[in-house]
Amino acid sequence: MKQDNHFIHISDVADDAEEKFIQQQLWSHSAQFEAVDMRPLRLTLTAEAGNIIAGLLASTWWGSLEIQYLWIDEQYRYGGLGRRLIQQAEAEAIARGCHQAYLDTFSFQALGFYQKLGYRTYGRLAGYAHQFTRYYLAKPLLSDSPQIEEL
Template structure:
């Protein structure tokens, strides 16, 4: 065996690792991961925000949410989240989860009905990462 440490991404190896993990998990319950991407563009076609997420095992995993600075505070984040949650429900999901850093969007998610179930301090020696979930009713 050879152990290789690198800071250079290798998409092929990353795919093998993920395929191996999901293959292992599949023996317990079928794994059907479905990407979910929602983008917000202005009238000229410039990207102003979006969500990168995926659904699997009944959950909506919000991986990334970004709203451009000029578009913040106008309800677009709420619209993106609502759209993602509606799509997740149509895919059979019954909950969603997300994490955010203390300087990002903790209040935003709480205002959308998400509850914090944990946090971890020490990011850059001054920030906390907050983990939140929401049960769909």
């Protein structure tokens, strides 16, 4: 039996080409089971001056909306902008054929906000920075979508 030499390379520098290669390899493997049609979804809100005051970064794929980031400028928080962005992202996801949405948030962030919007906790992991808990939430987008079993 031939012995192969393998090398693990460790880096703290982002390499877009490597990331894209690894992602494409994983998607090629996953496509054997179901076509991978991951599409970015970006929403921004701007003030009259044109500066971005809020934004949401997400992806849609395999019938799901994956909300990755939601940010509202501090002076515009608690005015309904986050709700508007989430609702618009959900509407676009439904138009793209999605039936569920999911996201995560930390204990010091917006757990209650997402719960008010109908998201239910399906998992949590404590110990971030030795003090925070990360919550994983999901929401059915259609009335006939499978319901989320809450912890």
